[in-house]
Structure formats: C-alpha cells, structure tokens
Amino acid sequence: MSTIAPEAVAGGRTRLAGLLVVPATLFVALMLIGPLAILFRYSLNKFVPGQFMVDALVIENYIKFFTDGYYLNVLIRTVRVSVICTLACLVMGFPLAYVLARTQSRFKNLLVIAVVLPLFVGNAVRAAGWMTAFGSRGALNASLMGLGLIDQPLEIMYTENAVLIGIIAVNLPFMVLTLQSVIEGIPRNVEEAAFSLGANPPVMFRRVLWPLALPGILAGTILTFILAMNAYATPVLLGGPKFQTMGPLVYGQFAQQNNWPFGAAISFILMTATIVLTMTANFIVRRRSR
Amino acid sequence: MAWFSISHLRKTYGDFIAVDDVDIAVAKGEFLVLLGPSGCGKTTTLRMIAGFIAPSSGRISIGENDVTDLPPWKRHCGLVFQSYALFPHMTVAQNVAFGLETHKVPEAERGPRVMEALRLVRLEGFEKRYPRELSGGQQQRVALARALAMEPQVLLLDEPLSNLDAKLRLEVRIEIRELQQKLGLTTVMVTHDQEEALTMADRLVVMERGKVRQIGTQRELYERPANRFVADFIGRSAFIGGKVMALGQFQTSGGLSVACRSASVVGPATLALRPERVAIGSEAEGLPNRFQAKVVHASYLGALLDVQVALNAHDRLLLQIPNRAGLSEPRPGEVMTIGWAEDAGLVFGEG
Numbered sequence: 001m002s003t004i005a006p007e008a009v010a011g012g013r014t015r016l017a018g019l020l021v022v023p024a025t026l027f028v029a030l031m032l033i034g035p036l037a038i039l040f041r042y043s044l045n046k047f048v049p050g051q052f053m054v055d056a057l058v059i060e061n062y063i064k065f066f067t068d069g070y071y072l073n074v075l076i077r078t079v080r081v082s083v084i085c086t087l088a089c090l091v092m093g094f095p096l097a098y099v100l101a102r103t104q105s106r107f108k109n110l111l112v113i114a115v116v117l118p119l120f121v122g123n124a125v126r127a128a129g130w131m132t133a134f135g136s137r138g139a140l141n142a143s144l145m146g147l148g149l150i151d152q153p154l155e156i157m158y159t160e161n162a163v164l165i166g167i168i169a170v171n172l173p174f175m176v177l178t179l180q181s182v183i184e185g186i187p188r189n190v191e192e193a194a195f196s197l198g199a200n201p202p203v204m205f206r207r208v209l210w211p212l213a214l215p216g217i218l219a220g221t222i223l224t225f226i227l228a229m230n231a232y233a234t235p236v237l238l239g240g241p242k243f244q245t246m247g248p249l250v251y252g253q254f255a256q257q258n259n260w261p262f263g264a265a266i267s268f269i270l271m272t273a274t275i276v277l278t279m280t281a282n283f284i285v286r287r288r289s290r
Numbered sequence: 291m292a293w294f295s296i297s298h299l300r301k302t303y304g305d306f307i308a309v310d311d312v313d314i315a316v317a318k319g320e321f322l323v324l325l326g327p328s329g330c331g332k333t334t335t336l337r338m339i340a341g342f343i344a345p346s347s348g349r350i351s352i353g354e355n356d357v358t359d360l361p362p363w364k365r366h367c368g369l370v371f372q373s374y375a376l377f378p379h380m381t382v383a384q385n386v387a388f389g390l391e392t393h394k395v396p397e398a399e400r401g402p403r404v405m406e407a408l409r410l411v412r413l414e415g416f417e418k419r420y421p422r423e424l425s426g427g428q429q430q431r432v433a434l435a436r437a438l439a440m441e442p443q444v445l446l447l448d449e450p451l452s453n454l455d456a457k458l459r460l461e462v463r464i465e466i467r468e469l470q471q472k473l474g475l476t477t478v479m480v481t482h483d484q485e486e487a488l489t490m491a492d493r494l495v496v497m498e499r500g501k502v503r504q505i506g507t508q509r510e511l512y513e514r515p516a517n518r519f520v521a522d523f524i525g526r527s528a529f530i531g532g533k534v535m536a537l538g539q540f541q542t543s544g545g546l547s548v549a550c551r552s553a554s555v556v557g558p559a560t561l562a563l564r565p566e567r568v569a570i571g572s573e574a575e576g577l578p579n580r581f582q583a584k585v586v587h588a589s590y591l592g593a594l595l596d597v598q599v600a601l602n603a604h605d606r607l608l609l610q611i612p613n614r615a616g617l618s619e620p621r622p623g624e625v626m627t628i629g630w631a632e633d634a635g636l637v638f639g640e641g
Binding site for chain 2: 192193195196197207
C-alpha cells in the first residue's frame with residue numbers, strides 16, 4: 001500500500017502541512033530509536049558481577065541465551081503462548097466481529113462499547129481480580145467445593161492455562177475491533193451474490209469473506225501476537241514466578257539482577273523474534289491467498 | 291402456463307406490512323418488471339424470491355418446485371445487484387466461473403461456458419482484468435455474465451441500471467432485453483424508473499405500499515389504469531376532482547359538466563385526463579367536452595411544450611403541445627379553446 005500525500009488545496013500552504021508531521025516523527029525518533037540504539041550497544045557489553053557493566057564489543061550475551069536451555073525454553077514458551085492466544089482470539093473474535101459489523105440493531109454502539117469496556121480495566125487490576133476469583137480458595141473453587149462438585153480445589157492459578165486465559169481476555173478486544181472495521185468495509189451484497197451463485201455459507205466464507213477480510217485478519221493477528229509476546233503483568237500475576245515469559249525475564253535482568261547487557265540482549269532477541277515471526281506469517285498467508 | 295409464481299406473499303415487520311398478499315404468475319421466458327415508488331415493497335419481494343428474506347406467509351415456486359423454504363444457494367436464481375457486487379479479489383473470469391464451481395460443473399466445461407457468457411455481454415478479452423480496472427458499464431456486464439453463466443432458472447435484476455450514466459443506461463436497457471429474449475430467460479426486474487420499465491418489460495407489476503395495484507402490459511396500464519395511483523404513476527395525468535351525477539355524466543368541483551364514458555358509479559370521483567388526449571383550438575371543434583381555458587404556465591421541453599391551463603378557479607388541466615414549425619408559444623393569461631372526447635377521460639371513484 002502506498003501513502004499519498006493529501007492533494008494541496010488551492011492557495012494552501014503545503015510547507016505547513018509538511019511541517020505538521022515533524023513533531024510526531026521527532027518524538028518517535030528520540031524516544032524509540034535513540035534508546036534502542038543505546039540498548040543495542042549495551043547488549044554487546046560485558047557484565048562483571050560487582051562491577052555492573054563493562055565496556056566491550058562481544059556477543060557473549062547472545063551466546064549465553066541460545067546455549068542455555070532455560071532461556072531457550074522461556075522463548076519457546078512465550079512463542080507458544082502467543083501463538084495459542086492469537087489463534088484463540090482469531091477463532092473467537094471473528095464471529096463476534098462479524099456480528100458487530102453486520103448488526104442492524106440500534107444497540108450496536110452499546111455492543112461496541114461492551115467490547116471495549118474490558119480495556120478500561122488495567123491489566124494488573126484485572127489479573128488481581130482473577131487471583132481472587134480463581135485462587136485455590138477463590139470464589140470459583142469455593143463455590144464448586146461448596147456444591148460438592150469437586151473435592152480438591154482446581155489448579156487454575158499459576159499455570160499456563162491461567163496465563164493463556166488472561167492474555168486472551170486482554171487481547172480479544174483488539175482483535176474484535178480490528179476485524180470489525182475491516183468486515184464493515186466488505187459490502188453485504190457481495191456475500192449475498194455468492195449465496196445466489198450457489199455458495200453455501202462455508203463456501204462463501206472460504207471463497208469470499210475470508211480473502212476479503214484478510215487485511216484485517218493480518219492486522220488483528222499481528223497486533224495480538226505482538227501484545228502477547230510482550231505481555232508483562234498477566235504472566236507475572238497469573239503465571240507466578242515459575243512460569244517465566246520473555247517480558248518478565250527482561251525486567252528481571254534489569255531490575256533484579258542488574259545485568260543490563262544480558263537484559264538488553266534478551267530485549268533484542270524478543271524484538272527480533274516478534275518481527276521475524278510476524279513477517280513470516282504475513283508472507284506465508286499472503287502467498288497462500290494468491 | 292405459469293413457470294414461476296408467487297402466491298399470497300406477505301412480509302410484515304412488527305406492525306409494518308412491507309409486502310401485502312402479492313400474487314404474481316410469470317410465464318417461461320417472460321420479462322416481468324416490478325415497478326413502484328421507493329418503499330412500495332418491490333425490492334422486498336425480489337429479495338424474498340432470491341431467498342434473502344423469509345416471507346411471513348405465502349409460497350414461491352419455480353418450475354415444479356416450491357422454493358419458499360430453500361436457502362438462496364439452492365434456488366438457482368441469477369441475481370444482478372444495483373451495485374454489481376462483483377468479487378473484488380477475483381478476475382473477471384474467476385467472477386464468472388464462481389457460480390459454475392459452486393454448482394460442480396466439470397472443470398473442462400467451465401472455461402468454454404465462461405467465455406460464452408463473456409461473449410454474450412461483449413467482454414471478450416477482459417478475462418484477466420480485476421473489477422476495479424473496469425468502468426461501471428463493464429462491471430455491470432460482468433455481473434450479468436456471472437449470473438447468466440450458471441444458467442439460472444430465473445434471472446433477478448435489482449435496479450441494475452441505476453448506477454449507470456443516462457446515455458449508457460439507454461444502451462444497456464436494450465442489450466439486456468435482447469439477451470433475455472435470445473436466451474428465453476424468465477426474468478424479474480425491480481425498478482423505480484418508469485421509462486426503463488416500459489422499454490424492457492413484457493408485463494409490469496405496479497406496486498404501492500406493499501400491494502399490487504395493477505398487473506398488465508404497457509398499453510393496458512397506460513390506457514386502462516385500474517386506479518388513480520396507476521393513472522398517476524404510469525405516464526402523466528391531470529386529475530380533476532368532482533362527482534359522477536349520472537351514467538356518463540361527471541361534474542367537476544368547479545361546476546363544469548363533462549361527458550365521460552367511464553363514469554358509472556354515482557358519487558364523489560376523480561377524472562383523469564392524459565395531456566396528449568386534450569385537443570387545442572380548431573382541433574377541439576366537434577368534441578363533446580369543449581371549454582375555454584386560460585394558460586397558467588408553459589414550459590419549453592424541446593420536443594414538447596408543457597402547458598398548465600385553468601378552466602375555472604377549481605379545475606386545472608395539463609396539455610402537451612408538439613413543438614411543430616411555426617408554433618406560437620402560449621403566454622400565461624392567454625385564453626384558448628380546448629376539448630376532449632367522451633372516452634378520453636377516466637373516472638375513478640373515491641376510496
């Protein structure tokens with residue numbers, strides 16, 4: 001897709017229009033690229049216990065990550081959790097987004113607000129709420145045991161499932177909103193044309209709706225995948241100390257171990273993994289749909 | 291013999307009756323047009339035929355089969371939308387082949403049938419283009435080819451020409467009609483454009499507020515409208531209020547006595563007069579209804595002059611004067627003699 005500058009209005013001062021994009025550009029450059037460059041430089045430094053960070057130009061931090069099974073496991077676990085969450089968001093989000101996009105109900109705006117509403121609650125607050133609900137003495141286990149349905153409390157907290165549920169719940173609105181806006185742009189009568197030409201709903205979905213919604217599906221999956229890869233509060237609060245993912249791992253290296261070079265290296269590995277996986281998926285899906 | 295029929299079709303939304311007891315029978319190969327103002331229920335009727343709206347009651351049958359409860363994809367109706375609804379991610383050939391694939395036409399047959407459909411709409415050589423690379427008229431023809439390729443039992447056209455510019459519309463009208471006749475396709479079209487309906491249809495169904503007001507050929511609708519609505523909607527009529535005094539005697543609210551053959555039921559009524567049936571000046575001599583009329587307003591329309599005249603303070607009429615050489619344009623205030631025959635006026639009782 002190409003971005004075309006807006007056509008100049010007669011008598012308009014196009015220079016001014018050009019100047020308007022400068023603040024945002026500068027802000028991003030200063031606040032993102034600058035720190036990233038510094039971080040990258042740090043990742044090549046050495047960490048000497050007691051001496052904090054020592055200037056160097058080595059790749060031992062990266063080697064450490066990829067040769068230690070523990071760290072590799074954290075990366076694999078993070079990718080697995082992110083992929084599962086993204087697919088779950090897509091599978092659950094598509095029907096909801098479709099209904100939202102196609103509904104003629106006068107309560108449509110309320111429905112959209114209901115989808116966005118969970119975002120008003122911060123991740124940490126939400127996760128804290130779940131701790132009270134799903135803990136071994138939480139509301140859910142207490143009720144089930146009180147009803148005599150189970151003898152032992154269900155282990156929900158501090159498991160991979162808890163983290164999966166938590167991230168899906170946080171990311172689902174992003175997926176739904178992205179898909180909804182794209183599906184709204186697909187005219188309803190294109191679907192009807194497919195039906196009248198003999199396509200039953202599954203065929204219509206596969207041949208018409210899915211390919212036309214693909215840009216939204218890609219945007220939504222990329223968004224939720226990135227959010228899941230970088231999740232912090234949810235895995236920390238719901239996964240507990242044993243269920244490490246990349247986000248908390250980075251924080252731990254910086255804040256608890258004071259190992260800035262290794263923390264910086266993990267940051268870059270996380271970023272690179274996210275970008276590479278996203279672009280690969282994007283590439284495969286686009287080529288398949290040709 | 292009706293090939294395709296709708297009986298007692300009804301659609302209600304809460305208290306609102308969108309389509310009310312519609313009965314239509316279409317012969318094989320016939321071109322039927324549903325005509326009416328917006329909101330008259332014509333599109334709802336078409337969408338019920340296509341299967342997109344479930345009727346509240348009534349039956350729809352095509353050929354031997356009752357299709358009332360079949361989903362759209364089992365009805366085999368080729369539908370052409372006002373907005374064409376082409377698949378933007380498919381080429382012209384893929385669009386046209388879509389209906390063949392869903393109907394499991396063997397692959398070897400598809401190619402020739404796609405080509406044949408594109409040839410019919412004169413779009414050979416456009417197979418590899420995408421819809422966005424085509425003009426509106428070409429897109430419209432692809433939509434038509436797509437519907438034709440699957441050899442539909444009934445072709446449904448939903449205002450297919452209203453997105454085309456005026457000149458193209460005239461051409462495409464005739465093209466569609468010729469194609470329909472050549473292929474002997476049973477066709478139902480919805481339009482609000484009277485002229486379009488008159489040029490294309492074998493028969494027309496005039497609808498208003500969910501009800502069928504009249505079904506007939508162009509000539510029947512124009513010359514023997516069943517009610518005031520049809521007289522007003524098809525062509526133009528001037529309406530004069532008044533009452534029927536006796537058989538063949540109509541009195542206008544302005545007090546003029548008019549001889550009129552169709553006046554039969556005594557009581558309040560409306561007299562409808564086609565503007566071209568009103569004679570002027572010397573041509574009016576010898577006619578039973580002859581009056582002095584004062585010109586109120588004259589509009590120059592090129593081939594015709596549209597003239598509004600007043601017979602008195604209550605009764606007004608519309609005339610059309612052909613723009614012949616040496617015509618002197620009537621001026622407002624000018625007085626002329628007008629007249630019409632006994633069978634020119636049509637009387638509709640109130641209610």
